[in-house]
Amino acid sequence: MSRAQITTLTDAVAELVHDGDTIALEGFTHLIPVAAGQEIIRQGRRDLTLVRMTPDIVYDQLIGAGCARKLIFSWGGNPGVGSLHRLRDAVEKGWPHPLEIEEHSHAGMANRYAASAAGLPFAVMRGYTGTDLPKHTKTIAQVTCPFTGEVLTAVPNLGLDVAIVHAQRADRQGNVQMWGLTGVQKEAVLGAKRSLVTVEEIVDELEPMPNQVVLPTWVVTAIAEVPGGARPSYAQGYYDRDNAAYRAWDPIARDRDSFTEWLEREVLA
Amino acid sequence: MTDFAPDELLTIAAARVLTDGTTTFVGIGPPGAAANLAQHTHAPNLVLVYESGAIGAKPPHLPLSIGDGILGETADAVVTVPEMFNYWVQPGRIDVGFLGAAQIDRFGNINTTVVGDYAQPKVRLPGAGGAPEIAANCGEVIVILRQSKRAFVEQVDFVTSVGHGDGSPGYREKLGLRGRGPVKIITDLGMLEVDPETREFVMTGLHEGVTREQAIEATGWDLRFADEVATLPLPTAQELETLRALKV
Numbered sequence: 001m002s003r004a005q006i007t008t009l010t011d012a013v014a015e016l017v018h019d020g021d022t023i024a025l026e027g028f029t030h031l032i033p034v035a036a037g038q039e040i041i042r043q044g045r046r047d048l049t050l051v052r053m054t055p056d057i058v059y060d061q062l063i064g065a066g067c068a069r070k071l072i073f074s075w076g077g078n079p080g081v082g083s084l085h086r087l088r089d090a091v092e093k094g095w096p097h098p099l100e101i102e103e104h105s106h107a108g109m110a111n112r113y114a115a116s117a118a119g120l121p122f123a124v125m126r127g128y129t130g131t132d133l134p135k136h137t138k139t140i141a142q143v144t145c146p147f148t149g150e151v152l153t154a155v156p157n158l159g160l161d162v163a164i165v166h167a168q169r170a171d172r173q174g175n176v177q178m179w180g181l182t183g184v185q186k187e188a189v190l191g192a193k194r195s196l197v198t199v200e201e202i203v204d205e206l207e208p209m210p211n212q213v214v215l216p217t218w219v220v221t222a223i224a225e226v227p228g229g230a231r232p233s234y235a236q237g238y239y240d241r242d243n244a245a246y247r248a249w250d251p252i253a254r255d256r257d258s259f260t261e262w263l264e265r266e267v268l269a
Numbered sequence: 270m271t272d273f274a275p276d277e278l279l280t281i282a283a284a285r286v287l288t289d290g291t292t293t294f295v296g297i298g299p300p301g302a303a304a305n306l307a308q309h310t311h312a313p314n315l316v317l318v319y320e321s322g323a324i325g326a327k328p329p330h331l332p333l334s335i336g337d338g339i340l341g342e343t344a345d346a347v348v349t350v351p352e353m354f355n356y357w358v359q360p361g362r363i364d365v366g367f368l369g370a371a372q373i374d375r376f377g378n379i380n381t382t383v384v385g386d387y388a389q390p391k392v393r394l395p396g397a398g399g400a401p402e403i404a405a406n407c408g409e410v411i412v413i414l415r416q417s418k419r420a421f422v423e424q425v426d427f428v429t430s431v432g433h434g435d436g437s438p439g440y441r442e443k444l445g446l447r448g449r450g451p452v453k454i455i456t457d458l459g460m461l462e463v464d465p466e467t468r469e470f471v472m473t474g475l476h477e478g479v480t481r482e483q484a485i486e487a488t489g490w491d492l493r494f495a496d497e498v499a500t501l502p503l504p505t506a507q508e509l510e511t512l513r514a515l516k517v
Contacts, residue, residue, distance in 0.1 A: 028321050028350055029336020053350065054398075077395030079297065079334035084395075091393045103382075106320055107354035107402040114351045126359055127402050130431035130444045136387050151445075181321045181341045184350045211347045236338050243333045 004174030004220035009198060009229075012222040013039045016194045017048075020069075021161040024051040024192065025058065026113075028183030029079060030236065033166040034058045035229035036198050038267045041065040051158055053109045053184060054079070057232070057249045060086040061267070063099060064259050070100040072158070074109040081246050085253040095256065102137055108155045112139075113184040115157045116191025122154045129153070163192035166230045167215075168237055170199045171206050174217035179209040180236035186213050189220065198226040200238050209237075271506045275415070275457045278476060280306060280512060281504040283367075283413040283455040291364040292316040294403050297335050298369040299413045303455075305331055306512050318363055320399040322348045331515045354399070358406050361447050366407030368400055370414050372425045375469045375490045377432025377451030379404065379412065380425035387427060397429050404430035405446045416456035416487040423490045433468035440468070458484050459501055464493075474499040 007015075017023060017040055025033050037058035040048075049070040052059055057078060062068055064086030076087050090099035104112070107127045115123035124143060134140040143154040165185040167178035176197045178185065189195045197215070202225050206214070232245035252262045273281075276299075283303035287293060289312035295304045297320075305328055308315045317326045321336035325345030332339055341347050348357070357363065371394050372380035381400060385391030404410050410432075414420055432451045434440035441450050451470075454461040459475035472484050473495040485492050 029334050030321070030338065030341070073396065075297070075396050075398035077297075079336070081333075083393075088393045092390060103396050105397040105401040106350065106399040107358065110351040110354050114355075125355070126445070127405070129405065129446060130428065130434060130441075131397075131401050132382070132387075132428045133397065133401070180338065181323065181336055181347060182349055183322065186349065187351060211341075213349075234338050236341065241333070241337055246333065 001218045004217045005222045006174060006202065007222050007224055009036060009039050009224040009226050012196045012224050013043055016162050016196050016222060017045055019045055020047045022049040022051060022159055023162040023164070024158065024160050024188045025164045026052060026183055026185050026188040027166055027230065027233065028054060028181055030181040030183065030234055031166045031178060031185070031230050032056065032058060032233035033164045033198055033229060034231060034233060035226045036164045036166070036196065037062055041067060041267050051160065053106055055084065055087060057084070057246065060084040060253055061263070063087050063090050064096070064253065065263055066096040068099055070102065072102045074104045074106045078246055078249060081250050086259060089256070102139060103133065104137060104140070104155065105133065108140065110184055112155050112158045113187035113191055115155070116160055117187040120157060122156045124152050124154055127153045158191060160188070160192035162194045162196065163188035164196045165189060166198045166235070168200050168235055169206060170197065170202050170223045172202060172204065174220060174223050175206060176215040176220055176223065177206045177209065177212055179212040182211070182213045186215065189215055194221045196222045196224065198224050198229040200227055200229070200235050201225060271504070271509055273504050273509055277509060277512060278504060279413065279415065279455065279457045281508045282460065282476065282501060284310065286411060286453055286455060287312050287315055287365065290314045292318060292362070293365045293367050294318045294358065294363045294407055295335065296366070296368040296400060296403065297398060300367040300369055301335065302331055302512070303413060304367055305515055306508070309511050309515060310508060318357065320350065320353060322350060322353050324348065324357070330517055354402060358402050361406050361408065364408045366403035366410040366448070368403065368410060368412050368430070370412055370420070372420055372422050373412060373414060373454065374422055374425045376434060376436045377412070377454070377463060377470055378425050378428050378434065379430040379432060380427045382427040382429045384426055400430040404432070404450065405448060407448045409449045410451040412451055412454045414454060414456060416458045416484065418487060418489045421488045421490065433463065436468040458487060469493065471495050472498060474501045476501045477503045
């Protein structure tokens with residue numbers, strides 16, 4: 001049994017995230033690993049295939065900063081606010097460079113994560129039938145049930161090199177605990193070759209919480225204590241979602257110059 | 270009469286069509302406010318289901334996103350996203366899918382992916398999210414959308430979520446889609462409902478003060494009207510007060 005290494009965010013990203021990797025930063029509105037995403041920008045990673053069900057403002061930042069070659073996703077927007085302008089600029093105008101996209105539905109992405117966690121080449125579902133998505137997304141295929149003959153939809157394993165998630169707590173042995181809305185984080189960590197968990201705090205003992213997900217230390221590669229690491233998203237029990245920051249992102253990201261200036265000031269400086 | 274904004278009219282009209290005691294999958298955007306309002310007015314037992322994993326959420330105020338903390342904290346059950354789609358949506362456990370759209374056509378096919386060509390889009394929209402499987406598997410679908418020629422189009426640029434296809438008989442059944450598909454579109458001008466014979470959406474109601482000409486002008490296809498077009502009552506003072514209090 002190997003234990004998770006408790007380290008710093010800087011060292012963890014340097015060690016685990018490489019140029020060209022396929023990498024997922026997950027967290028469904030809750031517990032989004034924003035600080036880790038910004039560390040990837042600071043370390044200048046390039047040609048990443050970014051995977052995420054709901055690319056939100058941290059993916060807008062990664063894309064605008066030129067870290068991504070490809071995006072695999074199911075809904076790319078600023079929830080409750082509008083578009084992701086850096087994502088749109090990359091797709092519509094190729095700035096700062098062209099971005100390949102591979103898009104799915106939430107159900108399809110959730111099943112791709114489930115297949116990844118299960119170590120299966122693909123997952124089976126009912127979905128996409130009659131939509132235009134299979135015409136453009138090669139990772140949607142049909143499969144016939146060997147028992148009933150029903151034609152169903154297959155979606156493949158994501159082939160993740162790295163998964164990064166944010167959790168409320170870890171203990172000193174590296175066991176991770178999260179609660180509240182937990183999205184696809186367990187599947188992402190179990191489905192990736194390497195994983196990094198940023199946490200609000202490292203504690204002596206994990207007190208049980210309702211709806212908790214616990215990741216034992218031996219399925220996690222590295223843990224870094226990053227208080228506030230999910231801001232402006234939220235960490236239940238620690239801080240609320242900063243809705244004003246999501247609204248404030250819209251005018252910053254709308255314009256290349258204001259984005260670049262923000263990036264220099266808030267991330268790279 | 271109390272003054273109200275166009276969005277308030279839309280939200281209140283949409284809230285009214287939700288039936289108390291049903292399970293409703295709340296899509297991202299405008300459906301959220303309408304579903305929350307319904308729960309605070311005529312439908313206190315409405316079971317609100319959010320793709321973020323909250324089942325039976327009872328938010329005391331309007332969340333900005335479908336994953337705000339208040340949804341999980343007030344839910345009867347919180348599940349993971351794979352469980353939500355595989356165990357709850359896929360087998361058809363949810364009565365109503367309540368969705369927004371960027372474009373919709375006369376047969377209720379929905380586009381939330383791109384305007385223009387897929388490879389060189391004029392506008393890149395957020396994408397599918399949960400909608401394709403919600404539209405396929407929920408018992409029925411209600412769409413909430415402001416009526417305009419840009420949104421109500423002859424043909425959607427991309428079919429993100431299937432309505433009644435080309436309108437041919439049994440289109441959904443042939444694809445194996447288990448839900449009945451879109452049945453109502455609530456707009457700022459009134460309400461469209463699907464004609465069971467032709468599967469085309471026809472205008473069955475207009476908000477008080479809205480004319481047929483306004484509805485025709487705001488629709489990109491040759492809009493038909495039901496034999497009897499209802500006049501939908503304006504928002505009441507109580508509905509407006511409740512909605513505004515939820516926004517705090």
